[in-house]
Amino acid sequence: MRLRVPPFLKRLYPAAIWNFPNEADSVFLTFDDGPTPEITPWVINKLAEYDAKATFFCLGKNVEQHPEEFTLIRANGHSVGNHSYSHQRGFSMPTGSYVEDVDLADEFIRSNLFRPPYSFITPTQVRVLSERYKIIMWNVLSLDYSNKITNHQCLKQVVGSAHPGAVIVFHDSLKSAKHLKYVLPKALDFFVEKGWKMKAIEY
Numbered sequence: 001m002r003l004r005v006p007p008f009l010k011r012l013y014p015a016a017i018w019n020f021p022n023e024a025d026s027v028f029l030t031f032d033d034g035p036t037p038e039i040t041p042w043v044i045n046k047l048a049e050y051d052a053k054a055t056f057f058c059l060g061k062n063v064e065q066h067p068e069e070f071t072l073i074r075a076n077g078h079s080v081g082n083h084s085y086s087h088q089r090g091f092s093m094p095t096g097s098y099v100e101d102v103d104l105a106d107e108f109i110r111s112n113l114f115r116p117p118y119s120f121i122t123p124t125q126v127r128v129l130s131e132r133y134k135i136i137m138w139n140v141l142s143l144d145y146s147n148k149i150t151n152h153q154c155l156k157q158v159v160g161s162a163h164p165g166a167v168i169v170f171h172d173s174l175k176s177a178k179h180l181k182y183v184l185p186k187a188l189d190f191f192v193e194k195g196w197k198m199k200a201i202e203y
């Protein structure tokens with residue numbers, strides 16, 4: 001199984017970043033939907049064991065509820081991005097309210113990186129938000145949230161699709177914890193074996 005980004009999506013969001021093609025020896029791990037007390041500290045410890053840095057696209061409402069875990073992310077040298085306050089679908093919301101939800105999250109997160117929930121927002125929402133945020137998409141999806149695949153299939157999805165410069169999506173959410181605890185250490189082993197560095201996205 002190999003998931004690719006559909007070309008129409010890239011055309012729809014030309015201002016967005018999907019990967020870093022010039023980074024010949026690095027991969028960019030990203031964790032969406034946290035912080036979650038039950039899994040985020042585990043992820044941070046695991047990354048530390050490998051001297052890996054990552055980017056956490058947090059939900060404003062979760063940062064509001066779990067400020068200690070958010071502080072832990074920053075204290076460990078990872079970067080953070082805005083993943084909206086309440087995880088709405090852009091297509092089913094007027095641009096004004098959608099942007100308000102993102103700006104509300106910014107009060108807690110303070111980052112100029114933004115990743116849209118579900119990866120879908122309207123071209124107008126992209127235009128408005130890209131005036132203030134760098135829109136970071138992805139090009140390798142781990143499917144760690146899926147209950148239709150096994151741990152091993154999830155791992156194969158990550159290591160089979162990863163390449164230098166890739167932006168890989170994981171989730172530090174309860175829903176993804178089962179797959180993540182199996183996949184992350186093995187994926188990190190794989191990246192180290194390849195000689196790739198795991199870097200945070202910085203702007």
Ligand SMILES: [Zn+2]
Pocket residue numbers: 032033083087116117118
């Ligand atoms: Zn999300």
